[in-house]
Amino acid sequence: MTRTSLNGHAPRTGSSVVTAESPRTRPDDREIDRGQLELQDRYALRRVQGLSTELRDVTEVEYRSLRLERVVLIGVWTSGTQQDADNSLFELKQLAETAGALVLEGLTQRRSKPDPATYVGSGKAAELRDIVESTGADTVICDGELTPGQLRQLEDVVKVKVIDRTALILDIFAQHARSREGKAQVELAQLTYLLPRLRGWGEALSRQTGTSGGGNGGVGLRGPGETKLETDRRRINTRMAKLRRQLAHMAVARDVKRERRRTRQVPAVAIAGYTNAGKSSLLNRLTGAGVLVEDALFATLEPTVRRARTPDGRLFTLSDTVGFVRHLPHQLVEAFRSTLEEVTDADLILHVVDGSHPDPEQQIASVREVFAEIGASDIPELIVVNKVDAAEETLLKQLRTKHPDAVEVSARTGEGIQELLQAIAGALPELGCEVSVLLPYERGDLVSRVHQEGRIISEQYTDEGTVLSAWVPQELAGQLDRYGVAVR
Incomplete structure (x- = not known):
């Protein structure tokens, strides 16, 4: 098993699981053909350096030793x-640290596909066990979704405990x-x-209820034949059905608000993108919303x-x-x-991209x-393209070439925000009607709606009322018709 360097140095291949020393030269090494050496290298574990969590001081070491899994x-x-x-x-490392883990080691293996039994193959799984023992780790996190069989056999x-990227x-x-809705959505995804x-642990979870010794248990002792595992499954299915009903009721209020916005013809712009791309910071910069901003993955769950x-x-x-991520669990997409x-x-979707990320195209x-x-x-x-103040010019040039219509901004410094608002104005759906109307002063509600839903061309105050020329939605133009609206 070998490990890999991610700090810019050439990877070093080792015959030992724990060390990164060059392999020892043996007399028969010269007789091994080049193809076999390449095959060995292909199936070796590669250590990824620079993944261990850095601890700043003794206090933090004491805190994390109590709170974090290794x-x-x-x-x-x-x-x-x-x-x-x-x-x-590296993204898996960020996820692990966001969850509160202390990352000790990171390894990759080159394979045509994951091993169907133990994910990394039985021999490499044994080498992984040696690494776990030498580092004192209590958890292994796999960068992929494991089948129940792979999970059990690798453990x-x-x-030690094994979890996958989805978990x-x-x-x-x-x-x-x-x-309340966010918690229900997450619980439904977890149960799914x-x-x-x-799986059952020990004899107790495999027994069928209501039976005894052997056979059917005799008159009056015949149980339903339901194992503890089957009972758990039934309870989970019942809970999932209840959660789905709760979420359906919770969605009604959001649907009502959304329908009200549709009725008033207010365009809707959604900020979407990769997790930690700066979506909440951009919302705060554009609207002063005061939404939680944190340098962590999935800091925002509720819209x-x-x-x-x-x-x-x-x-x-x-x-x-909510931010997206590569291989976003299907259960989360369904629950959310x-x-x-x-x-x-x-x-309109504002697709926010982290310009400082080493691979923004993959995120897109x-x-x-x-x-x-x-x-x-x-x-x-x-x-x-957000975070341009921290982005490399080479990556920005590549993004400009592939996405010439993209807008470059920095939500932190405010750079490019005015250009973004201009781009949003140009991308919103066109208003259907141009009107010229004289509104009495007692119809200030209609004046307010024209200001809110339309685009003002000119506004004049006279003795009879307010003279407006504006572009407005079709539905609002119909309500203005009685006041001498001229529609072109």
Whole structure:
């Protein structure tokens, strides 16, 4: 087993699981052909350096030794470049630390596909066990979704708890959920994930209730024949059905508010993108919403809707949504479908991209996969490259070439915000009618609606009332008709 360097140095291959020394030269090494050496290197574990969590001082060491789990990360690299594999494991490290773990080691293995039994193969699983023992880890986190069989067999080998990427993301969501709806959505996703992975521990969980010694148990002693495992499954299914009913009721209030915005013809703009791309910071910069901003993955779970205006005064709504991530668990997409409707019902999607990330194109592709899954691929999209103050110029040039219509901003410094508002104004749906109207002063409500929903061309105050020329939605133009509206 070997380990890999991610700090820019050439990877060093070792025959030992724990060390990164060059392999010892043996007399028969010369007789091994080159293809066999390449095969050995392909199936070796590669250590990823720079993944261990840095501790700042003694106080933090004492705190984390009490609060954090000690984890080893393991990933199987099946396609793409080595940099892609390293980026994926670095993201897994961020996820683990967001969940409150202390990362001790990170390793990858090059395979055509994960081993169907133990994810990394039986021999490499044994080497992984040695690494776990030498580092004192109590948890192994796999960079992928494991089948129930892989989970059980890998745990049997490494002798510590094993979780996969999906379980880790679900745990982060459970920590960050605050509202009643958010907690219900996360619990439903967790139960959906847990159901096929239930297993009995010991003889007690495998016994059938109501029976005795052997046979049927005799008259009056015949039970339903339901094992403890089956009882757990039944209870989970009952709980999931209750959660779905609760979420359906909770969605009604959001539907009412959304329908009210549709009736008033207020355009809806959804801020979507990769987790930790700066979506909440951008919402705060555009609207002063005061939404929680944290340098952590999945800091935002509940959608926040705020009003904003284009430079020409047109009103629109901005909604902040949950961030996406590569291989976003399907259970989460299903559980958060009502929340993600803010994206599917939008007139425009602001696709926020982290310009400081080493692989922003991969993030864009991952987000668009989720768009396709929730049915939002046909909605107009405006790419917003955020964090340009911390981005490398080379990456920005690549993004400009591939996405010439993208807007570059910095939510932290305010750079590019005015250009973004201009771009939003140009991308919003066109207003259908141009009107010229004289509104009596007692109809200030209609004047207010023209200001809120339309785009003012000119406004004049006379003795009879307010003379307005504006572009307004068709529905509002119908209400203004009695006041001498001229529609062109």
